[in-house]
Amino acid sequence: MESVNLKALTKTEIFAGATEEEVSSMLNCLSAKKKKYQKDEIIFHAGDIVSSIGVMLKGNALIENDDIWGNRSVLDYVKEGQIFAETYACALDEKLMVNVIAMSDCEVLFLDVRKILKVCPNACEFHQNLVQNLLAISAQKNLNLSRRIFHTSSKTIRGRLLSYLSYQAMEREKEEFDIPYNRQQLADYLGVDRSAMSNELGKMQKDGLIEVKRNHFRILDVD
Known part of the structure; x- marks a missing residue:
């Protein structure tokens, strides 16, 4: 995997509270992979089955839904340091109902969700905190969805x-x-x-x- 800025990762929501050493150890355990996308490129397509969480290292993206008649709904906005696709990654074999589209040139770090949810074989001390962060993020996104329904x-x-x-x-x-x-x-x-x-x-x-x-x-x- 290409090198990543460990200090910057400690400031992301999924690795909040971790040291650079803990992040480095976790990246190996979680089969982390970094990928670059150009503006307007689709990161995930509706219909995909995903097993990884995306961490936005650089840039931003839109999460949107297009129906078969071409009507579009914007569901969320992904900024640097935030994660996306965690709900679908945790729900095994669930097809994405949304597209994730780069709004600018992006760098995304992908983490294998199965290795997040299972006990780390290397007994990483931060692993429990990682799961707690994931739960907190999911709860916040549920609130965001509720707000959109309200709006x-x-x-x-x-x-x-x-x-x-x-x-x-x-x-x-x-x-x-x-x-x-x-x-x-x-x-x-x-x-x-x-x-x-x-x-x-x-x-x-x-x-x-x-x-x-x-x-x-x-x-x-x-x-």
Whole structure:
């Protein structure tokens, strides 16, 4: 395997709390493999059966679902240090229902999930912490999915935008922020038409609710 930055790996969510020495030992135990992807390249295809967890070392990716009619839904956004495909990797022989697509040039470290879930033959001290980290990450992703369901529960585009933007402001504890999506990606995430959403954003600006420039938002009317 190509060399990896052990110090950077200690800052990833899956290896949180580990030393560089512990990470180095675990990489051998977990049959770690590093692979590079170009922007817009598909990392995982819907229909694939995976047995490895992906750790985003560099770059970012989208997790999206396309139905047979071509309708697209953005389900999540993978940033540096985060993991993906862990649910499907843990569910043996379960076919992926999503595509994982590189949004920029990426470097991904793949870890064999079967070796994470089983007792390490080398009795690595950090192995139990690794499993605990995986459980914590899975719980957080369940919360993220619940939030998306909440954001898309409104029947109106404005309602969905208000729900999403309100959460972003609350999460950051400020009324001015950037979101990780461009217009098309935000529309896909909220399950609405891009043109209709852009029109609604324009109306919300005229109504004095927000200011928006590309992916930068400012909440104006908080009364």
